[in-house]
Amino acid sequence: MTRKRRTPLAWKNLTHDWRRLAIALVGIAFAVLLMFSQVGFQNALFDSQVKMIDDLKGDIFIVSPAKFTLAAEKRFALARIHQARSCPGVQAAYPIYCELTTSVLRKMTDGKGNRGYPIRSIGIPLEAKVFSSKEIQGQTNLLRMPNSALIDRKSKRRKFAFPLDDDAALAAESVELAGMKLMLAGTFDLGTDFAHDGNLVMSDENFAKYYPHRKRFGDPLSIVDIGVVQLQTGYSTEDVLKVLEKTLSKDVLVLTREEYREKEIHFWDKSTPIGTIFLAGKIIGFVVGMVICYQVIYSDIADHLPEFATLKAMGYSTRYFVGLIVVEALLLALIGFLPGSIASYGLYTWLAERTGLLMQMSVPSVSFVLAATMLMCIGSGMLAVRKLVAADPASLF
Amino acid sequence: MDSQTTIPATSGAFAEGMHLPKTVQVANVNHYFGEGELRKQALFSNNLDVRRGEIVIMTGPSGSGKTTLLTLIGTLRTVQEGSLKVLGNELQGADRDLIVRLRRELGFIFQAHNLFESLTAYQNVNMAAELVGLDPQIAEGRIKSLLTRLGLGDRVHYKPKSLSGGQKQRVAIARGLVHKPKLILADEPTAALDEKSGREVVTLFQELARDEGCTIIMVTHDNRILDVADRIVNMVDGNIKSDVAVQETSVICEFLKGFPLFADLTPNTLSEVADKMMVHEADAGDVVIRQGDPGELFYLIRGGSVDVLIDDGTEEKTVAQLNQGQYFGETALITDEPRNATIVAREKSIFYALGKADFRVVLETSATFEEELRQALFGRQ
Numbered sequence: 001m002t003r004k005r006r007t008p009l010a011w012k013n014l015t016h017d018w019r020r021l022a023i024a025l026v027g028i029a030f031a032v033l034l035m036f037s038q039v040g041f042q043n044a045l046f047d048s049q050v051k052m053i054d055d056l057k058g059d060i061f062i063v064s065p066a067k068f069t070l071a072a073e074k075r076f077a078l079a080r081i082h083q084a085r086s087c088p089g090v091q092a093a094y095p096i097y098c099e100l101t102t103s104v105l106r107k108m109t110d111g112k113g114n115r116g117y118p119i120r121s122i123g124i125p126l127e128a129k130v131f132s133s134k135e136i137q138g139q140t141n142l143l144r145m146p147n148s149a150l151i152d153r154k155s156k157r158r159k160f161a162f163p164l165d166d167d168a169a170l171a172a173e174s175v176e177l178a179g180m181k182l183m184l185a186g187t188f189d190l191g192t193d194f195a196h197d198g199n200l201v202m203s204d205e206n207f208a209k210y211y212p213h214r215k216r217f218g219d220p221l222s223i224v225d226i227g228v229v230q231l232q233t234g235y236s237t238e239d240v241l242k243v244l245e246k247t248l249s250k251d252v253l254v255l256t257r258e259e260y261r262e263k264e265i266h267f268w269d270k271s272t273p274i275g276t277i278f279l280a281g282k283i284i285g286f287v288v289g290m291v292i293c294y295q296v297i298y299s300d301i302a303d304h305l306p307e308f309a310t311l312k313a314m315g316y317s318t319r320y321f322v323g324l325i326v327v328e329a330l331l332l333a334l335i336g337f338l339p340g341s342i343a344s345y346g347l348y349t350w351l352a353e354r355t356g357l358l359m360q361m362s363v364p365s366v367s368f369v370l371a372a373t374m375l376m377c378i379g380s381g382m383l384a385v386r387k388l389v390a391a392d393p394a395s396l397f
Numbered sequence: 398m399d400s401q402t403t404i405p406a407t408s409g410a411f412a413e414g415m416h417l418p419k420t421v422q423v424a425n426v427n428h429y430f431g432e433g434e435l436r437k438q439a440l441f442s443n444n445l446d447v448r449r450g451e452i453v454i455m456t457g458p459s460g461s462g463k464t465t466l467l468t469l470i471g472t473l474r475t476v477q478e479g480s481l482k483v484l485g486n487e488l489q490g491a492d493r494d495l496i497v498r499l500r501r502e503l504g505f506i507f508q509a510h511n512l513f514e515s516l517t518a519y520q521n522v523n524m525a526a527e528l529v530g531l532d533p534q535i536a537e538g539r540i541k542s543l544l545t546r547l548g549l550g551d552r553v554h555y556k557p558k559s560l561s562g563g564q565k566q567r568v569a570i571a572r573g574l575v576h577k578p579k580l581i582l583a584d585e586p587t588a589a590l591d592e593k594s595g596r597e598v599v600t601l602f603q604e605l606a607r608d609e610g611c612t613i614i615m616v617t618h619d620n621r622i623l624d625v626a627d628r629i630v631n632m633v634d635g636n637i638k639s640d641v642a643v644q645e646t647s648v649i650c651e652f653l654k655g656f657p658l659f660a661d662l663t664p665n666t667l668s669e670v671a672d673k674m675m676v677h678e679a680d681a682g683d684v685v686i687r688q689g690d691p692g693e694l695f696y697l698i699r700g701g702s703v704d705v706l707i708d709d710g711t712e713e714k715t716v717a718q719l720n721q722g723q724y725f726g727e728t729a730l731i732t733d734e735p736r737n738a739t740i741v742a743r744e745k746s747i748f749y750a751l752g753k754a755d756f757r758v759v760l761e762t763s764a765t766f767e768e769e770l771r772q773a774l775f776g777r778q
């Protein structure tokens with residue numbers, strides 16, 4: 001009843017001194033920036049781990065259950081791809097072949113080579129569009145040539161120092177892959193990650209020539225790294241997935257795009273130190289933010305302590321003060337979040353341009369940082385209000 | 398038998414208004430500051446009763462514990478030892494809810510104004526009105542009339558920054574009064590005020606005490622406002638040294654002046670005498686003094702009446718009746734002889750009694766004592 005006309009003390013106190021508010025907002029914005037950068041780096045690095053999955057044109061993926069990450073050289077039989085093709089709802093199914101450990105690329109100068117570095121070789125069937133990238137599709141004719149491949153422009157320069165901007169010069173480079181001559185016919189765009197310093201794309205035919213021993217006996221192309229399934233229109237991913245799971249024997253895993261992505265990120269997040277390192281980064285960002293917020297809110301309470309004590313003496317309850325500080329903390333969090341996220345957006349754009357990392361302000365990362373900001377403001381508010389709540393008013397004047 | 402009490406006559410315990418409920422009861426309250434080795438006692442077994450509608454002024458040198466006692470009464474400190482009842486609620490060991498509820502019935506005026514810089518005068522006062530759930534319209538009327546009354550009618554919507562020290566203090570006073578508290582606790586409320594607004598504030602206090610039955614306890618060094626006090630409590634070194642009902646003391650002094658021996662004493666000496674008197678009570682038929690007993694006390698009848706009986710050896714005869722304002726028992730103290738009459742209460746009566754030693758000290762301080770004495774004795778016979 002009396003609630004509607006309450007004096008908005010939290011708001012009044014906050015906006016009373018513009019200079020103080022500005023300083024508080026800068027502090028919180030900095031904490032927001034700190035957390036955004038951690039979340040951004042983590043997402044960027046995780047996203048780059050699954051960049052290949054994102055670039056493949058498929059709705060369902062088939063992999064060996066033993067393939068715990070993209071870089072693990074665990075394969076399954078080509079027969080599964082054939083089986084998949086026969087399932088209702090499947091428009092097409094293609095095998096993707098990968099080699100890493102034996103795929104050593106050497107730059108030759110005057111007949112002598114450097115020691116060479118491992119690069120990921122990806123063999124694809126040319127008759128299909130397995131990569132969504134128009135760039136690769138447009139260079140299919142180049143891949144038809146024997147001993148030819150496209151090289152990833154983002155491959156590490158230090159290890160693969162080729163004139164990537166100049167196709168003619170690139171093709172003239174003397175290069176050996178797995179001990180055999182290779183022509184770098186062109187370039188494409190994929191990106192590096194923790195396990196891969198560069199990428200080559202070639203036809204499955206060429207691939208078989210470079211890695212004849214990938215299967216001890218028999219056709220090197222009879223074992224597949226990743227199966228890509230494209231759906232017929234009108235069929236739902238779920239339904240086809242069920243059919244495939246039933247049809248294919250249990251020696252393969254059938255995953256949706258999302259599942260495969262998550263499985264891969266889960267591996268890097270949980271089974272490697274990377275997740276922990278970023279978790280630590282986020283916690284540090286959170287703690288630093290909390291310290292800043294605590295300083296801001298605590299000094300606000302401390303400066304008004306006699307006034308608050310007077311309110312307490314008048315009979316304002318603990319609940320009122322907790323409510324007051326929560327509102328003040330939330331207002332600070334929300335107002336501070338705005339400049340913080342704008343600054344972070346600037347940082348993301350700048351970093352993306354400089355490093356090629358995928359820095360994106362996705363909805364989950366924005367909501368995570370917003371939630372963390374509110375949590376840290378409220379948490380520090382609660383810490384700061386303890387003294388006021390616990391002490392006798394007379395000791396606060 | 399008369400029943401002797403330890404209640405001082407000047408406490409006003411038997412004066413008018415004694416039937417009113419006690420707003421504040423302080424009993425054996427001790428208070429300590431600091432912990433362990435540094436623990437220092439600030440209050441030493443204090444007792445104080447304040448009744449509804451009374452205005453009590455607490456004085457004493459700084460550091461005497463006035464403010465500590467005031468904040469204890471105001472629930473702003475936790476009661477450590479002793480019993481403290483405010484508006485009928487025991488504060489010793491009281492839970493938070495009770496304390497919060499109680500605080501809303503009190504009005505505080507602190508030495509520092511403690512106004513929120515971010516709120517206008519009106520909003521600062523309104524913080525108190527909102528808390529007790531006052532209807533906004535009634536609150537608005539009351540806030541504006543209070544501020545106008547305190548000379549701030551044209552500054553209702555000013556922020557503290559644009560108010561002078563005295564004006565800020567007056568806003569704080571309005572905040573302490575707006576919710577019509579049952580008990581007002583004020584710590585130097587007029588210290589920052591000029592004579593005129595200080596007077597306005599205490600007049601307001603008097604009106605609240607008279608019209609609303611509001612009890613007011615005020616710590617002050619401002620002797621310009623001592624006249625509003627019903628009682629003056631003096632504290633020294635953590636102890637209530639005197640607790641005097643102003644009205645009652647003046648009544649006693651008037652009575653004492655009627656006694657020829659005391660007629661020439663100054664008001665100061667008279668009030669010292671009054672201070673030393675203790676309350677005695679007697680029911681109808683009780684013997685207050687028995688003829689032949691040694692004389693120990695001098696009595697003043699505050700209320701009721703007594704018969705004077707003299708036994709001449711054969712029979713006991715009522716020779717006189719004494720009423721309110723009259724006295725008896727002085728002869729035995731002056732002459733050092735046994736009581737020459739028996740005094741019996743006719744009804745329930747109250748006496749103020751002065752001990753023999755104190756009685757003599759008073760007489761000796763008077764230069765004309767011997768003279769007066771002789772004349773008095775002569776006049777009697």
